[in-house]
Amino acid sequence: MLGKWSLGLCLLALIAVASFIWVSSVGVKPSYEVSKNIRYGFLVENSTAEYIEEASFRVFAPVKKNSYQQTVDITASLPFDIELDRFGNQTLVFKLSKLAPRASQIVKVTVSLQLASEPQRVLLDAEAPYLVAEENIEVDSPEINKLAEKLSSQGVKIQNIATWINQNISDVGYVAEDRGAHYAITTKQGDCTEFSSAFVALARASSIPSRMIGGFILEQSGRVQAENYHNWGEFRLDDAWHLADPQNNKIDSGYGSYIAFYNFNKHSRMSNSHRFLSYDPRLSVQML
Structure with missing residues (x-):
């Protein structure tokens, strides 16, 4: 016994x-100790001269959870459905009915968040997808590999990559077309998209899992607007995703201000999309 x-x-x-x-x-x-509430809205208009019985539009909400952010609650002025993909991206699906010609409607969204002051260890998926080439992340480019090898031989890889990008790529302001990492590194110019894609490509070429993020920087609770949209990067270290924004010279810092709306990947693209919203072509949608 x-x-x-x-x-x-x-x-x-x-x-x-x-x-x-x-x-x-x-x-x-994980510990998400900083509370923040954000608001955003859209002016939705029937852009045709015809009566619309039913139409819909879709918009990304803050990602469900990552190493420095957790979405607690989402409310809106209209009913909506939430679609969640395996990368943590959340899409709000709004359905509008009985829209008269040229009629418009305002849709308001409020999100409660908990943010972390430093990266938290979370359950992660496989590293492989974050090391390979994809559209605008030309890891297989000879020029990118040559530069990555040079920077990797000089000490701390991530810091060297971020410093090179910050000091060598010129910010030309917003550009509608996404030109990619190869363009940014060879022409040494671009906007936030090029800065972040260059970082991700060089990190992956240095065998560091990394990805692009789309979202907003907001110091306090308040309203996010289209002109404040921003792209940055993340790199994976010690079971956590760490923030990297070489355009703003922030590496593994700025936590509590960056709000991720979209983990870029080829599986979660929206059709008829602009940045992070998609809509019926009969509609005109403007972020307020």
Whole structure:
């Protein structure tokens, strides 16, 4: 009987130790201590001379959860459905009905967030997708590989990559066309999209998992507007995604101000889209 009790206690101890190791390794209880509320809205108009029985538009909301952000609640002035993909991207789907010709409607969204002051360890998917070439992230470019090799030989890879981009690529202001990492590195110019794609391409070429993020920078609770849209990068280290914004010279800093709306990937693109919203071609949608 004593032997059975001893065996049972040993098994319980092993389970407890294994559970502790698992919790410690994946960060099941990350700390998001900064509360922030954001608001945004859209003016939606029937741009035709015809009566529309039903139409819809879709817009990204802040990502469900990442290493420095957690969405707590979403409310809106109209009913909506939420679609969540495997990358944590959330899409709000609004359906409008009985729109008279040239009629318009304002849709307002409010989101409650909890933000972290430093990266939190979270459950992550495989590294492989964040190391390969994709559209505008030309990891297989000889010029990108040559520069990555040079920067990797000079010490801390991430800091070297970010510093080179910040000091060598000129900000030309907003450009509607996404030109990619190769364009940014060879012409040494671009907007926030080129800065972030250059970072991701150089990081991946240096064997550091990385990805592009789209969203907003907001110091305090308040309204986000289209002109404040921004792209930055993230790199993966110690079971967490760390922030990298070489355009603004912020590497592994700025937490609590960056609000991610979109983890860029080829599987979550919207059709008939502009930045992070998509809509019926009969509609005109403007972010307020």
